[in-house]
Amino acid sequence: MDNDYRRDPERLLAEIQREERRLKRGRLKIFLGYASGVGKSAKMLDEARRRRQRGEDIVIGAIQPKSTPEIDRLLKAHEIIPTLKVSGREVIDIDQILRRRPQLVIIDGLAYDNPPGSRHAHRWQEIDELLLNNISVITSINLQYIEEMQEDVARITGKRPKETVPLAFLKHADDIEIIDAPAHEQRSSQLRELALLVAAEVVEAELRTYLESHGLVENWGIQERILVGITPRSDARPLLESGRRNADRFHGDLLVAYVRQPDLAPNDQAALDKNLGLARELGASIHVLDGSDPVRSLIDFARQEGITQIFIGHSQRRGWWHRLRGNPVERLIALAEGIDVRVFPQMSGANASPIGRSHQEMSGANASPTGRSHQEMSGANASPTGRSHQEMSGANASPTGRSRQEMSGANASPTGRSRQEMSGANASPTGRSRQERAAT
Amino acid sequence: MSTRGRLKVFLSYAAGAGKTYRMLEEAQELKAKGVDVVVGYFEPHARKETIAKTEGLEFVSRKQMEYRGTTFEEMDTDAILKRAPAVCLVDEFAHTNVPGSERGKRWEDVMVLLDAGIDVPTTMNLQHLESLNDQILQITGIRVRETVPDWVIKQADEVVMVDVTPEALINRLKRGVVYAPEKAAQALENFFREQSLAGLRELALRQAAHEVEIRHEPPRSTDRLLIHITDVPTTAMLIRRGRRVADYLRAECFALYVSETGDLSSMPAAEREAIEQHLNFARHLHIETRILQGHDVASVLVDFARRERITQMFVMRPRKRHWSLLPGASLVSEILRIAQDMQITVVADRRAMAEGN
Numbered sequence: 156m157d158n159d160y161r162r163d164p165e166r167l168l169a170e171i172q173r174e175e176r177r178l179k180r181g182r183l184k185i186f187l188g189y190a191s192g193v194g195k196s197a198k199m200l201d202e203a204r205r206r207r208q209r210g211e212d213i214v215i216g217a218i219q220p221k222s223t224p225e226i227d228r229l230l231k232a233h234e235i236i237p238t239l240k241v242s243g244r245e246v247i248d249i250d251q252i253l254r255r256r257p258q259l260v261i262i263d264g265l266a267y268d269n270p271p272g273s274r275h276a277h278r279w280q281e282i283d284e285l286l287l288n289n290i291s292v293i294t295s296i297n298l299q300y301i302e303e304m305q306e307d308v309a310r311i312t313g314k315r316p317k318e319t320v321p322l323a324f325l326k327h328a329d330d331i332e333i334i335d336a337p338a339h340e341q342r343s344s345q346l347r348e349l350a351l352l353v354a355a356e357v358v359e360a361e362l363r364t365y366l367e368s369h370g371l372v373e374n375w376g377i378q379e380r381i382l383v384g385i386t387p388r389s390d391a392r393p394l395l396e397s398g399r400r401n402a403d404r405f406h407g408d409l410l411v412a413y414v415r416q417p418d419l420a421p422n423d424q425a426a427l428d429k430n431l432g433l434a435r436e437l438g439a440s441i442h443v444l445d446g447s448d449p450v451r452s453l454i455d456f457a458r459q460e461g462i463t464q465i466f467i468g469h470s471q472r473r474g475w476w477h478r479l480r481g482n483p484v485e486r487l488i489a490l491a492e493g494i495d496v497r498v499f500p501q502m503s504g505a506n507a508s509p510i511g512r513s514h515q516e517m518s519g520a521n522a523s524p525t526g527r528s529h530q531e532m533s534g535a536n537a538s539p540t541g542r543s544h545q546e547m548s549g550a551n552a553s554p555t556g557r558s559r560q561e562m563s564g565a566n567a568s569p570t571g572r573s574r575q576e577m578s579g580a581n582a583s584p585t586g587r588s589r590q591e592r593a594a595t
Numbered sequence: 596m597s598t599r600g601r602l603k604v605f606l607s608y609a610a611g612a613g614k615t616y617r618m619l620e621e622a623q624e625l626k627a628k629g630v631d632v633v634v635g636y637f638e639p640h641a642r643k644e645t646i647a648k649t650e651g652l653e654f655v656s657r658k659q660m661e662y663r664g665t666t667f668e669e670m671d672t673d674a675i676l677k678r679a680p681a682v683c684l685v686d687e688f689a690h691t692n693v694p695g696s697e698r699g700k701r702w703e704d705v706m707v708l709l710d711a712g713i714d715v716p717t718t719m720n721l722q723h724l725e726s727l728n729d730q731i732l733q734i735t736g737i738r739v740r741e742t743v744p745d746w747v748i749k750q751a752d753e754v755v756m757v758d759v760t761p762e763a764l765i766n767r768l769k770r771g772v773v774y775a776p777e778k779a780a781q782a783l784e785n786f787f788r789e790q791s792l793a794g795l796r797e798l799a800l801r802q803a804a805h806e807v808e809i810r811h812e813p814p815r816s817t818d819r820l821l822i823h824i825t826d827v828p829t830t831a832m833l834i835r836r837g838r839r840v841a842d843y844l845r846a847e848c849f850a851l852y853v854s855e856t857g858d859l860s861s862m863p864a865a866e867r868e869a870i871e872q873h874l875n876f877a878r879h880l881h882i883e884t885r886i887l888q889g890h891d892v893a894s895v896l897v898d899f900a901r902r903e904r905i906t907q908m909f910v911m912r913p914r915k916r917h918w919s920l921l922p923g924a925s926l927v928s929e930i931l932r933i934a935q936d937m938q939i940t941v942v943a944d945r946r947a948m949a950e951g952n
Contacts, residue, residue: 184760330760330762330763331760332758332759332760333756333758333800334758335755335756335757335758335803336755337603337753337755338807338811341811344807344810344811345811347807348804348807348808348811349804351756351800351801351803351804351807352800352801352804354758354800355797355800355801355804358793358796358797358800359797361793362790362793362794362797365789365790365793366790369790371790373790375730375733375734375794375945376730376733376945377730377734377794377797377798377801378797378801397938401844404843404844405843406801406804406805463945469931469935470931482931484931485927485928485931488912488927488941491912491941491943492943493943493944493945493946494943495836495940495941495942495943496912496940496941496943497907497938497939497940497941498931498938498939498940498941499938500935500936500937500938501935
């Protein structure tokens, strides 16, 4: 591992500063559960007991309103600073805790809001103040109260709690520990799964911070990250939908990349916009890449993003030229060391039509011209093929027959790879007229 | 006839996480409720707090086994069956029994107990899960030899994650709670590196989430996967990956070897052994295997896939030099050429990923 360590002075400085901040700040540990009664309180108090035995100065700053004989027994061993009742709400006595200055305070229940007019609107903000004053905190929360999980929780339970805590607060904790226990009904089972995934996400964030701060370059592909490569004319829908489904199944990420091509014809631009629109609908993060060699751009991007699987469409060009050089898909596979490549059919329906013939296609409800990819990974590598098509595209259903000659030799696309995140439709690449190029 | 016993797996990602402790805690609760619970196998690892938790529990004596002049102790499955408790605790699910035992693996003994209607809580670390073997190697640098096929875990009624922070684990290790000093120092250098532990932990949490999900969501998939078997050593990796993807997609999974002669016995011994090993490995993971005869491997594979309505074909990424020498001549190129109507997944060895950076 040490040979991965890069002795970059700036990195070292940043690390020292981080360490200094960390030393002045109390440590935060959060116990995460998916329901009350899974044992968070007992686990927390048990940890407090063990730490006390090792000599730490600990007080209890808040307990759960409902208690059990076991909890009562565990509480007896500790000093308690009782919560205050303000306007009918339980409020931790932050001033008293600050005066008392323990090393560690136990706050059972993180998702509480304070009455209007309080110094802090939320309990998590009070905890932040304690941490800033170099007091460590152990606290607990159930999945239902994480702000970002509200949509899912409402879908599962039909309820939306009033008091929530931002996920970022959990991600910034020094430690998070999940209290897992069997769930006995469908609903709590779904919450349980989400809680485990939230914990995984927090651990992933911690792992990344750790690796970065230690200058370690490791990518273990623990979380599947799927990159769908699309072109203006690719039959992108099956790739995108499968990408979404696979990302969901593996609880991974979905990214979509398009390597910018100069001077797109209006209909290609429209097709591309449609594909990117679908990608956005499916919740993918969309990236427009630049580069004279699309295959290379895609691979470089995949590496930079820690991609584990690339989804692309079959290339449909072949012939003597490809026998010699390999087609773009094969080149991508050859370059994709350590990354899976999944190649998708580019025809609607089971039968691939022969290349170099004219054919008629009808695409379904979506208006994007599906069924072919003419310019899969064009750029340095595309072969000269001449063909004509007739196609009918969905919504407006007016058959637009056109004949096209495509080819691109080592064509001049913008060089210098810069990554650009696209936000919204207005960020789509410009360049509206398509230029036909002759092969060199 | 009694119903099959319930299997509950306490899953974690490293020794010292507290799996056994948690299992014993539950046993104590059951005992307090009057349930007839015994300890079938318990690995104390000389951890004081854990040993304290066994107080008052009934132990079934272990069986002494002689092997090459040394005495080993194994779980005595027959004695447990005779004792016939309602619940039997079995530590270390992935353990391999000493040669000469009736069954090769402890999990196979557990299956016998379950068949007899005995509930079994057990413990296992994530790294023993067969389909994760390559990823564990990548994270820790260690090839784990004792593995449990994924379908065995799928049979468990419950999988419970026993979580702990890497920091707490490392502290326990340093305090000598987990291992003896020499072993602890060694462990801190590989398995217990902080980043390895974080990686294993994330993997365990995701696995636990997956185990929860498949238990509450009915399978609904029309996916059918095909894995191409060859004698190349990375085929084992391909099989694991295919199995894992099939499990996540809830897909059916097949493996196919194409023999040019249709007769394995005429092959060179080394090649034949490799093929047989891979086919057995696939069967071991509950993958349906086939051998077909044909000279043109790509077209046999593709024809089979079309006939069997395969939705995704898994093939191994060719090694680099094959590509640079003769693009278009490899099996993958040929498949890509003739199967444009199919989804082809070219699986890469992920260990190459870090090196590629």
